[in-house]
Amino acid sequence: MDGHTLVSTRMEKESDVTPVRPLRVLVTGYRSHPHVGGQGVYLRELTRALKALGHDVSVASGPPYPELDDGIPLHELPSLDLFAEDNAFLAFRPRYLKSWSDLSEWLAHNSGAFGELYAFGRRLDRFLTRHEGDFDVIHDNQTLAAPMVRINARIPVITTLHHPIAIDRDYAIAAGRKWWERLLTRRWYRFIGMQAKTARALPRHLAVSDAARRTHAERYGVDAGRVRVAFNGLDHDTFRPDSSIQREAGLIVTTASADVPIKGLDVLIEALGRVAAARPAARLHIIGTLRDGPAKRMLASHGLSDRVTTSSDLSRDEVANLYRRAHIVACPARFEGFGFPAAEAMACGAAVVASDGGALPEVVGDAGLVSPAGDADAMAGNIARLLDSPDVAARLGERAAERARAEFCWSKHALAASHLYVEALSEQGRT
Numbered sequence: 001m002d003g004h005t006l007v008s009t010r011m012e013k014e015s016d017v018t019p020v021r022p023l024r025v026l027v028t029g030y031r032s033h034p035h036v037g038g039q040g041v042y043l044r045e046l047t048r049a050l051k052a053l054g055h056d057v058s059v060a061s062g063p064p065y066p067e068l069d070d071g072i073p074l075h076e077l078p079s080l081d082l083f084a085e086d087n088a089f090l091a092f093r094p095r096y097l098k099s100w101s102d103l104s105e106w107l108a109h110n111s112g113a114f115g116e117l118y119a120f121g122r123r124l125d126r127f128l129t130r131h132e133g134d135f136d137v138i139h140d141n142q143t144l145a146a147p148m149v150r151i152n153a154r155i156p157v158i159t160t161l162h163h164p165i166a167i168d169r170d171y172a173i174a175a176g177r178k179w180w181e182r183l184l185t186r187r188w189y190r191f192i193g194m195q196a197k198t199a200r201a202l203p204r205h206l207a208v209s210d211a212a213r214r215t216h217a218e219r220y221g222v223d224a225g226r227v228r229v230a231f232n233g234l235d236h237d238t239f240r241p242d243s244s245i246q247r248e249a250g251l252i253v254t255t256a257s258a259d260v261p262i263k264g265l266d267v268l269i270e271a272l273g274r275v276a277a278a279r280p281a282a283r284l285h286i287i288g289t290l291r292d293g294p295a296k297r298m299l300a301s302h303g304l305s306d307r308v309t310t311s312s313d314l315s316r317d318e319v320a321n322l323y324r325r326a327h328i329v330a331c332p333a334r335f336e337g338f339g340f341p342a343a344e345a346m347a348c349g350a351a352v353v354a355s356d357g358g359a360l361p362e363v364v365g366d367a368g369l370v371s372p373a374g375d376a377d378a379m380a381g382n383i384a385r386l387l388d389s390p391d392v393a394a395r396l397g398e399r400a401a402e403r404a405r406a407e408f409c410w411s412k413h414a415l416a417a418s419h420l421y422v423e424a425l426s427e428q429g430r431t
Contacts, residue, residue, distance in 0.1 A: 020418045022054045023425075024134065029059070029141040030079075030120035032066035038340055040066040042141060042160070045233060047072050049414035050139075058135070060127060062120050077123040079116055082109045101126070112187040118194060121145025128155065136430070137421045144195035144202075152202055156424035158417065159199070161207040161227065163337025163358060164219040166192050171262040171334065196220035204424045206417050208232050208338040209359030215337075228420055231363075232338050233410030234347050238316045241349035241401050245324040247394075250281030250387060253326040253350075255341040256288035259295045264332030264355060266298055270376035271332075273302040275384045282387055285326075286310045287319060287341075323348035327393060328386050331364075333357045334373045342368070343408050346400035351393035353382045365407075367400040 027047055032040040043066045047057045051072060059068060060075040068074055080102060082088040089110050096102040101122040108115025125147040128135070138157045140148060148157050169189040176182035199205070199220045205227045207213040217224040252272070256265050268284070276282045284304075289312045290296055299305045314322075323329055329345035331354040336342075339360050342352050352368035354360040361370050369386065371378035386393040 020053060020415070020422065022056065023136040023418075023421055024056045025050055025058070025137055025139055025421065026075075026128075026135040027057065027059050027139045027141070028061065028124055028143065029066070030062045030116055030143045030145070031064060032059075032061040032141075033064040038162075039141060040064070041340075042232070044068055045235065045410050046139070046141075046160075046414060046417070049233065049410035050417065052411065053414055053418060055418070060124055062116065062123075075127065077120065077127060079119060080105050080109075082106065112184055113190050114188055115191075117143055117145045117191050118147075121147035121151075124148075125151055137424060139206075139417060139421075142195075144198040146194050146198055148198055149201045156204070156421070156428055156430070157202055158204050158206060158420050158424060159202055160417075161199070161205050161212050161216050161222075161337075163212055163335060164192075164215050165189065165195065166219045167215065167335050168260075168262055172260065175261050203427060204228075204420050206230060206413075206420055208413075209362050211359035211362060212337045215335075215358070228416055230413045230416035231408050232340065232343070233413050234340075234343055234404060234408045235316065236347060236405065239320050239323070239344045239347035239404075241347075241397075242321075242324050245321060247327055247390075248325050249327055249390065250279065250283055251326050252282065252284045252328045252330055252383065253322050253345075254284065254286055254330045254332070256286050256290065256295070258288075259291065259293040262334050264334050264357065264373065265295045267334075267355070267374055267376050267379060268330050268332040269295060269298045269302065269304065271330075271380035271383055272304060272307070274376065274380035275387065276304060276307060279384070279387055282383075283307045283309070284330075285322065287314060287322065288312055320344070320348055323350045326350050327390070328353050328383060330379070330383065331355065331360060332373075332379060333360065336360050336363075339363045343404055347404035347408070349397040349401040351386050351396040352400060353379060353386065355379065364400075365403055367403040368396060 029039055029043050032043045048069050050057045058073045060077055062077050062079045085091040096106055101119045105115045105119035138155050140159045142160055142162050172185045173182050199222045207227045207229045210229050213224055213227040213229050216222040272284055290310050323345040329350040329352050331342040335358040342354055342363050345352055352364055354364050354370050355373040356370050357373035369382040371382050
């Protein structure tokens with residue numbers, strides 16, 4: 001690709017055109033599952049948008065590997081995949097002694113720590129040594145492994161910041177009932193110190209919300225002035241209103257990727273318990289698997305088990321149809337670095353009831369009802385208001401769809417990343 005060619009970066013609904021030099025971009029992720037969690041989705045959408053801007057884009061990832069558009073090469077950097085082993089200790093192989101990447105991952109896993117981040121960073125460093133000169137810039141999806149600092153000395157590294165995992169750790173420790181549970185949790189999350197040190201050392205970051213920028217400054221000591229903010233985008237072909245699908249009175253939809261305190265499912269269950277008795281149609285559908293645990297026990301103790309249904313392994317189209325059927329979509333998380341469920345529900349024209357955890361107020365704006373995180377009474381009041389006033393819910397849904405279309409665009413996100421690439425190259429004298 002001609003290094004002096006300029007490519008057009010016309011933004012959606014905007015008339016100005018910003019010239020950006022095409023670059024050879026390697027996007028990296030230590031895990032990039034295409035359907036579980038948001039990491040694989042982020043890589044697919046970011047790479048698609050970067051390619052549309054004219055960049056030459058490749059991906060390096062550990063397993064599970066992402067699904068990418070045709071023409072975007074994937075460089076597989078296999079991990080040991082020890083979570084798939086019945087006995088990870090017995091999975092040791094003598095060849096691990098020849099690779100600190102493998103040995104460190106095995107040792108960490110078998111001592112109760114999470115070592116995939118560091119091991120991926122070492123594998124990436126070795127890969128880039130073999131491919132010296134093939135890439136202009138690295139865009140990392142919040143691995144923040146220590147080797148990234150060494151890589152940045154050779155090739156500029158930009159990192160997307162979603163939210164500081166230290167917040168998850170704190171909630172997990174607080175939920176531990178016994179001292180040894182809390183000790184094991186601290187051991188598991190030891191990588192946070194490495195991530196914080198790496199984040200402080202790297203010169204440029206892209207945050208998906210102002211809350212992500214602010215909390216990384218507060219928790220990891222990142223200079224907020226070195227962080228550019230750009231909302232995530234959405235797949236607007238999938239997540240959009242559909243007037244042929246009727247909303248079901250009383251149906252509340254939420255997502256629950258895990259039954260952990262930070263997700264706030266307990267708050268939503270408490271809120272449902274406060275409104276359900278006077279509203280026989282009120283019912284909750286959880287997108288996710290509800291295993292035996294705190295949430296299931298809470299539902300039983302509140303007599304709500306027969307008001308709740310679940311579904312899992314849904315396609316994106318099936319999730320979108322649930323949002324289109326919902327009277328309300330509830331987002332009760334105590335913290336979100338962005339909040340894809342809220343944004344996707346808004347794009348489908350759903351009325352959203354959310355907490356003010358992290359970035360949710362930024363995402364929802366004036367197109368939904370927001371209550372303090374952890375406040376079940378306040379969330380119950382917002383749910384009751386919309387259950388009792390379908391016309392208010394409909395108006396909020398219309399406003400939400402307009403906001404989602406205007407604010408959450410991958411083209412804008414990729415353009416913000418592109419400007420960071422240019423700044424990082426300029427800082428290293430590589431313009």
